[in-house]
Amino acid sequence: MTDDQAHRHSRFDDELVGLDPDDPDAQAFAAHLDRMQRCDPAFTIEGSLRGVSEFAEGSNRAGGLRWLVAVLVVCLILAGVLFTAWDTLGNLMNWLTR
Known part of the structure; x- marks a missing residue:
């Protein structure tokens, strides 16, 4: 058992x-409790990346409809980013041609 797992067990x-x-099931449950009670700031880059990492790990564990919804959410986010980038590039090109 690693120090992190021992720390989780002592907390819970x-x-x-x-x-x-x-x-392994008890260790997974302790890890789940740790994720649920963690209060890291999400407004930092590290916090945002940790949130994306946890979303990716959770969607990899999910199956069926939950996995499909996770894929749909990711596709919608990517579509929004691509649309915003395309719109910004279009506005930049219009500004440069003036």
């Missing part, structure tokens, strides 16, 4: 009473 001893600390 009350929730994990009676569970084997070496059980």
Whole structure:
């Protein structure tokens, strides 16, 4: 067990009473509790990247309709970014041709 896992188990001893600390399901549950109670600032670059990473990990674990919705959300975000970039480039080209 790593130090991070031991730290998680010590933080959530009350929730994990009676569970084997070496059980992968108990470790996954402790990791889930850690993600739910983490209060990192999301307005920093690191916080934003951590949020994207957690979204990607969660969508990889999901299946069926949840995976399809995650893919749809990513596609909509990418479409918005592409539209904004295209519009900005168009406005820049119009400004440069004046």
